[in-house]
Amino acid sequence: QKEVEQNSGPLSVPEGAIASLNCTYSDRGSQSFFWYRQYSGKSPELIMSIYSNGDKEDGRFTAQLNKASQYVSLLIRDSQPSDSATYLCAVNKYSARQLTFGSGTQLTVLP
């Protein structure tokens, strides 16, 4: 079992729709959870960080964390073609800077 697993994708949604990206992790000791966006040929860019159970909203993005189910998700509302990218889920054990990344989900938003 991989330590961090994401929807294999690719995921396509029409412009204006909600894109839902999912991630599960295996280590119950994990404390910090991050979503990064990576455009083709570019470096990862931080989208959201979440540390406690529940929802965290930032603009069109909502991160959801459920530690009991070892599950973290990212919702993108009103998806735009500019949101087309690979989304990486990353998990960090407490007090360690060693992020474990999922393999990423490629999202395409169709105009």
Place this chain on the structure above:
Amino acid sequence: KAGVTQTPRYLIKTRGQQVTLSCSPISGHRSVSWYQQTPGQGLQFLFEYFSETQRNKGNFPGRFSGRQFSNSRSEMNVSTLELGDSALYLCASAMTEPNSPLHFGNGTRLTVT
């Protein structure tokens, strides 16, 4: 505030050679981490430095090494290059707080021929 700066952006090396990559973190960030990204393995952790000390190391051979200077700038070195070392090498910096998110630089694309 300037972001994480990595140099060079591109490198082409021959098998057996060694290479040094450089990273300047965001001002005020004392933690610097290095990651390797390949199509097959994705993003993998190499090591993390804080206050000139290596705090964590990933599962990479000893050919991969790094260091951090007193101004928090960091370098990583790969000796005896192999074809499989071709990858995007990413440096990331973070604030001192343990769970602060990483901010990545633009990366160095290394091609080994």
